[in-house]
Amino acid sequence: MWLTAVYYDGRQARPHPVTLCVEGDKLLLQGRDIVRREELVSLKIPPPLGSTPRLILFADGGRCEIADRQGFAEMLQDLGNCAVAGMENSWWYALAALLLTLSLLATVYLFGLPYAARVMADRIPVYLLERMDNQFFASLDQTLLLPSALTTQRRQVIQDGLQRLALPAGGGRPARIEFRASPSLGANAFALPGGSVLVLDDLVNLASNDEEILAVLAHEMGHIREKHALRHMLQASVVGLATAWYIGDVNSLLAVAPTVLLETRYSRDFERQADAFAAELLRGNGIPLSRLADILQKLEAAHQTVATEKPVKSTEAMDYLSSHPNTEERIKRLRGL
Ligand SMILES: [Zn+2]
Structure with a gap:
């Protein structure tokens, strides 16, 4: 033919x-x-x-x-069979090449990125970290945050309490503490990538005593010592920048970065590390571990009330718990320590 x-x-x-x-x-x-x-x-x-x-x-x-x-x-x-075999071979090669590429990408994503982020996080100079947090606050102050309604004295008492805490080896003291109010974020505290801690009025008001506030801060200090927020942000920006580069829109990515940060859900491992740090810190300062469990329970209850009051706005009503998953599990573990 x-x-x-x-x-x-x-x-x-x-x-x-x-x-x-x-x-x-x-x-x-x-x-x-x-x-x-x-x-x-x-x-x-x-x-x-x-x-x-x-x-x-x-x-x-x-x-x-x-x-x-x-x-x-x-x-x-x-x-003839020969040609068919040849074509089949090329299919297998294509499939094998695709699988190899995918598994390579997965390996980079699962292991390479976290490792690189960790190495990078340890090398970012302090002045850059400070500038980073300044920018976060500037951006958040225009969107999610309002000035704190707490009195200067009330804030000072919390600051002093924090300063008095003796820290476990390895540090973790926040670069600074900022107080703000935020109806949309509710009772919450956040460790920012540069090492600052953001404390919201509702959290202070929800706590029955200052030891509960210190317990939450101790947990956030655990995140700071391990640079969780910074590592998370570095990883996310590599993925985000790659995506933005691919779709050709970097500006909108940068615009939403601070908000995305507060919506971050840490992994169970990160939470466990922060809780372990908090436990060590509280113990070392004679504060019962039950303080952290108590405030977590209150936060969970507050979260559920908010969730039922504003079921439609559940994304807006994200609170401490949305960035701290598995609260039940954590409370149980803390009570058992
Ligand atoms: Zn946490």
Whole structure:
């Protein structure tokens, strides 16, 4: 069976009218001043695409265009086992290459990124961290945060309490504490990437005593010591910047970054580490561990009230608990310590 086709040698744009046929495991191509006899396995045959001519690609860059799609499909069907095996092989190679690429990406994402973020987090100079938090506060003050309604004395008492705490080895003292109010964030405290802690009025008002506030701060200090927020942000920005670069929109990514940060859900591991740090710190300062469990329970109750009052606005009503998942589990563990 012979098919007519147009051959391009891959070096010049000149088309050569040729005829094609299959001989055993070889493709025979003949034109006025060309003869090629190629192993079928060395050829690439892309799948049909719309109504465009079918293609045969040669390893050296030459190619054939076959307008007779029907005839070509029949010729492919008549091919010997050898050619079919060749095509199957190329499918397997393509699949294997795809799987390899995916698993490589997954490995980079699961292990490479966290490792790189950790290394980077330890190398960011203090003045940059400070500037980072300044920018976060500037941006959040325009969106989610209001000035704190707590008196200066009340804030000072909490600051002093924090200063008096003796820290476990490795530090973790916040760069600074900022008080704000936020109806949408509710009772909450956040460790920012630069090492500052944001304390919201509702949390202070919800606590039955200052030891409960210190217990929450101790937990946030655990996040600070391990640089969880910073590491998380570095990882997210690599993924985010790659995505933004891909879709060509970096500005909108930067605009939402501070808000996204507060919506961050830490992993169980991060929470466990922060709780373990808090436990060590509280113990070292003679504060019962039950203070942290107590305030967590109140936060959970407050969260549920907010959730039932404003079921539609549940994303707006994110509170301490949304960035601290598995609260029940944590309370149980703390009570058992
Ligand atoms: Zn936490």
